[in-house]
Amino acid sequence: MRQVRAIAAVELRRFLRDRSNIFFVFIFPLILVLLIGSQFGGSGPGGRVVVVGEGSDLRTAIVEALEDDDVRVTSADADDALEQVARGRTDVALQIEPGDADAFAAGEDVTIDVVASSQAGAPATVQRVRTAVQAVTAEQGQLTALTAAGAEPTAARTALERASEALDGARLEVVDVDEVAQELSGVGQFDVGAASQVLLFVFLISLAGSTTLIQGRRYGVVGRTLAAPVSTLQVLGGQALGRFVIALFQGAYIMAATAVLFGVDWGNLGLSALVLAAFSAAAAGAAMLVGSLLDNENAAVGAGIGLGLVLAALGGGMLPLELFPDSLRGVSLVTPHAWAYEAFAQIQRHDGTLTDILPQVGVLLAMAVVLLGLGSWALRRSLARAM
Template identity: 55%
Template sequence: MSTILAVAGVEVRRFLRDRSNIFFVFIFPLLLILLLGSQFGAASGQSHVSLAGGAGTELEQRLASRLTADGLRVTSGGADAVRADLSRGRTDVGVFISDAAAMAFDDGRPADVEVVMASQSAAQAALQSVRASVQAVDAGQRQLAAIEAAGVGHVEAAAALEAARDAVELPRLEIVDTNNVTQEFTGLGQFDLGAAQQLLLFVFLSSLTGAATLIQARRLGVIARMMSAPVTSWQAIAGQSLGRFGIAVVQGGYIMLGTALLFGVDWGNALLAGLILVLFAAVSAAAAMVIGSVLDNDAAASGVGVGLGLVLAGLGGSMVPPEFFSETLQTVSRATPHRWAYDAFAIVQRHNGGFVDILPQLAVLAAMAAALLVLGALLLQRSLNRAL
């Protein structure tokens, strides 16, 4: 076992020695997830409004209560913090309450509040909801002022107005969405979908392009020198596979942890998500073994790895969600490991599925990994005796 681990360690060090791999494995995926989530990510299903200023005043309390009642998620913070959240897309709308506006509201005079919308697409709908909530607070204040102008005290006027609201049943509008695709993405976080897609894309792509290191090891005689030591061919093969598998798992785990900490991505049950990653990484490593054993040119292997990785990722739903595919393309996509891993992540992330729920997907991934690993091992063993 120590021999296999030593071979795997050498493979990992050879991979990391190329500085470009560090960028494309650890930095570029997070940048792409940030870009895609900011531009195309689904909203969390509940618009976020941040209130700045006027803490503890009646205006702030009335606005917060009304916004919450209207289905908006409301938080409070300092003006600088709210502006920073707006610029980073962490909140949809910021409402800034000045001291003068709070005092004017208490005195029954018109109060001006500043409303700032973020740049993301979902902010426009949130702004309309905020406007409706502000208008409702304004209407309530005007009604209270009209009752007080008739000679009724403030306390009695507020109580009478509240009683009137309770006595009148407002009309309700209930919208039932029967679109299965819409329901599938309901409640999905802004970065959740993109994170799962890019995880599958980059783990598989990095593994395939890493097949070039296997060809270089064969060409430079690294494997031949290894075989001159007391190392069997199957130990060399197992070490090569384990090294590539370790790189894929580390990259996938890094993406999962990074997106959870930086973007708040919800991966569902951590153990199940990790199990999906492990099996998908096994498939990726085994596929790299096949390419690295069949081809003799490392440049050609990199090109084939990029092309094949992008094509399979596109067919498997790592670029466009497979829920939008036609029935024919849906069937084709199930020939890729990406689709089975995508479905497993969807069950865990969106539906809080358990181990039994994703067992079919895990079984298919395990079968793919085993088949590719056996094929790659046989091809690599044959290539050890083939002159380059």
């Protein structure tokens, strides 16, 4: 077993020594997670609003009402606010003019300029802004009417607060019947993208890294290893373990980095690690098979990237499986990506237990056994021809 671990450690060092992997292993996956989360993840529970205008009672009241409604509110000047809207960095720009603040103080109707972005959540945020403005202006109008009738401002405000507490507010319950919306409800902004990128890059980097196996045969590394007191079975085990460690390292790095940088919730870490390990074993088997059947590094890179991208596209590594039509959803089950995607979804979104993900993990392990068996057979055959 010591020989197997030594061979695997050599494979990992050779992989990390390749400087091109610095970008594709450590940086590029996080960039994609950020881009996917920014595009599809939404802007938070209540949206984003940037407020333009000097401090006033109207501005303070609107900001407090929006924040109570779970809207993220920031401040900026007019030009900066319009730029944020144009670039999609905020949903709505709200401009409060001095005349608006004066009308609010007098208890009159207020008209505020609102500029909405083209983001998907902008219409909902505009409605939240409209509701907040109507609420604060209505309250101010009531206060003005009471003080005009002779009530002291403090007593009038206290009376309005007591009346508001005594009345039961209107309750709105929204039931979404859309299955996709229900499935993705409550998912964090980067959660789906992070899981997809783990599947994409673990398999892609594993297949692309099969070139080290080809180089090992071509440059005589494997031959010199066999000249040592090491059996062919130990060489095969070391190569398989090396591919597995590379895949597991890639996936664990993405999971840890996204949890720290983007707050991705991976659910039960033990179960997520189990899914990653099973998927990494399948990726290792595929890498051994590609690296054993091909003798040219460039051909292996092209085949690995092409196959990795196709399988990721079919298995939910680029688009959530929930958006697939039923026919394509059935086809996706031939890929290990789809089974791992469903397992991660169970853990992240439904607090799945080991029993819940056991079918997916079982299929992944079966795929890993088949691929590792084929890869070992192909490598043994390749070594026998070389001798």
